[in-house]
Amino acid sequence: MTARIDIPAIPVVKAPQTAEVLASLPVLSDAERAALVARIKRLLEEQDAVLIAHYYVDAEIQRLAEETGGYVSDSLDMARFGHEHPARTLVIAGVRFMGETAKILNPEKRVLMPTLEAECSLDLSCPAAEFVPFCDAHPDHTVVVYSNTSAEVKARADYVVTSSIAVKLVDHLRKQGKKILWAPDKHLGAYINSVTGADMLIWPGSCVVHDAFKADALAALKKERPGAAVLVHPESPAAVIALADAVGSTTQLIEAAKRLPNKEFIVATDSGIFYKMQQAAPEKTFLEAPTAGKGPSCMACAHCPWMAMNSLARVAVALETGANEIHVEEEIRRKALRATQRMLDFAKTLKAPVLGDA
Ligand code: 13P
Ligand code: SF4
Numbered sequence: 001m002t003a004r005i006d007i008p009a010i011p012v013v014k015a016p017q018t019a020e021v022l023a024s025l026p027v028l029s030d031a032e033r034a035a036l037v038a039r040i041k042r043l044l045e046e047q048d049a050v051l052i053a054h055y056y057v058d059a060e061i062q063r064l065a066e067e068t069g070g071y072v073s074d075s076l077d078m079a080r081f082g083h084e085h086p087a088r089t090l091v092i093a094g095v096r097f098m099g100e101t102a103k104i105l106n107p108e109k110r111v112l113m114p115t116l117e118a119e120c121s122l123d124l125s126c127p128a129a130e131f132v133p134f135c136d137a138h139p140d141h142t143v144v145v146y147s148n149t150s151a152e153v154k155a156r157a158d159y160v161v162t163s164s165i166a167v168k169l170v171d172h173l174r175k176q177g178k179k180i181l182w183a184p185d186k187h188l189g190a191y192i193n194s195v196t197g198a199d200m201l202i203w204p205g206s207c208v209v210h211d212a213f214k215a216d217a218l219a220a221l222k223k224e225r226p227g228a229a230v231l232v233h234p235e236s237p238a239a240v241i242a243l244a245d246a247v248g249s250t251t252q253l254i255e256a257a258k259r260l261p262n263k264e265f266i267v268a269t270d271s272g273i274f275y276k277m278q279q280a281a282p283e284k285t286f287l288e289a290p291t292a293g294k295g296p297s298c299m300a301c302a303h304c305p306w307m308a309m310n311s312l313a314r315v316a317v318a319l320e321t322g323a324n325e326i327h328v329e330e331e332i333r334r335k336a337l338r339a340t341q342r343m344l345d346f347a348k349t350l351k352a353p354v355l356g357d358a
Contacts, residue, residue, distance in 0.1 A: 010130070010184075013121040015208045018305040025311050036312045037064060043319035044068050049089035049112075051315065052078050052102070055250045056272035056307040057093045061114075061315060063275075065093070072276060074250040075147050076162040076347060079105060083344070091318065092326075093310045095120045099326040100151045101160075104336045105344075111326040114314035118306040120148050122235075125205030126184035128152035134181075134203075141181035141201060142173055145339070148207075149184060151328045155335035160343040163188060163234055164249035167195050169346055174198035187211070191234040191241055207235040209304045213268045215239035217290035221266055228287065229262040233269035240268055240289070257281045271302045 028036065041064075044051060051070035053062050062072045070091075071081040075098055082090045082102045089110040092099040095118040103111045126145075131153050135143050145157040146166070154160050161169045170180055170192045180198050182189040184205030193200045213236045222230060222243060231253045232244035241247055246256035250273055257265055258280050267273065268289035277286050288302045299305075318324045328336070 010125050010204055011127065013124045013208065015121055015299060016305040017299055018301055018303045018308050021305045021308045026313065028312075033060070033312065036316055040064060040312065040316050040319065041068055043316065044070075044091070047089050047319060048087050049091055049319060050082075050085050050087035051091045051093065052082050052085075053310075054078060054094035054098060054272075054307065055254075055276050056270040056304050057310040058272070058308075058312070059275035060312055061093045061310055062272075064312070064315075074162065074164055074252075075101070076164050076249070076343070077251060078102075079147075079162075079340075080344060080347070082106060082109075082111075089319075091315060093315065094118070095123075095148075095304070095306045096326075097123050097148050097150065100328055101147060101154075101340060103326045103328045104151060104154065104333050104340050107328075107330075107333060110322075112318040112322070113324045113326060114310045114318055116324045116326075118309045120304075120306060121208040122146060122148040122184045122205045123150055123153075126150075126153055126203055128156065131183060131203070132156050138181050138201060140179060142178040143181045143183075144170060144173070145183050146185055146188065147343070151332050151336045153183070154339055155332045157336075157339040158342075159346070160336075160339045161346075162249060162343070164252060165343070165347050165350065166234075167192050168350060169343075170198050170200070171196040172346070185235055187237055187241075188234045190238055191247070194238070208299060209270055209302060210235035210268070211237065212291040212299065212302075213237065213240045213289050214292055215243060218243050218266065218268065221287070221290060225264060225266065225287070227262060228264040228266050229256075229260050230266045230289070231256055231268065232289075236268050244268070253277075254280050257284060257286070269302075270304050270307065272304075272307060 051065040053065040053072045079101045083105045091112045099113045143157045144159045147162045180200045183203030186204045189202035229245040264285045266287050
């Protein structure tokens, strides 16, 4: 079956430059940083709060989540952990859809984020005002959306998935004879289509970070380093995926780094993941896959500008003032919960839902 791209024009997403975002954050001395970490630890305890971080945020936030009984993971496992943890407040260090997913699953909990400005180009490329009529125009399709979407888009979906289970869920639906309307990532959609052969209509969104990985430069780097294995997140273009030794979600790529015998890896995903990759395989070496442009001319330089907005200082302020609380309108939340809960239920039916799948 071929994948078709047959969609209304989507908004042009204007992303901030990662280097500018990082330059705008205050530089802290070691003493200031230590004081901030101590303050956050105290606030987490006082407020019955737990810190849940994505692999792409600042390594210091990831370390703090680990040290305080919180969690660092991919978007599926962040949702699961927050759902199962008894804390009254969830502090989600990541991007807005991750905070919204936490709220959709946990309406009784307070969900805070270090900043509400942390968007995602996939989410922004798929506004509900355009997506809903598109779905309505294709009533014979099962609507499967990536977790990187707004609560409103999830509310119109039949299923939500993350990259760790997307192939398996679509294949499961294909076996039931379903036609799929997939949104918003065109590269992930094309990848799922190439693996499953499902009949798919694909929304043409993309991730500003992964879309910038370059196959030609990657092939050249591979030649220079013949012993290196290539790890690729499936939000990358097909030509980059074609060069991969392992394709998978962030957790699956970390597992592949541990499992594969290679000593060196070229990694086509956000460089924030290197903190956990290095921890998982300390004797191995990780190199960034090449992106479009270099230095000031690259937009994201393999690091998401919105993930970069998460800082220790903002975690502290959110906890101290209750700022940046996530609210989802109840009617939307209830509808979005249906497809989001199906994601968790489907993940439960898989033998190895997250790990070792790459
Ligand atoms: P994961 O689901 O693999 O964590 O990916 C989320 C994401 O935003 C990747 O860019
Ligand atoms: Fe969205 Fe890409 Fe950033 Fe992930 S890395 S949050 S997909 S913009």
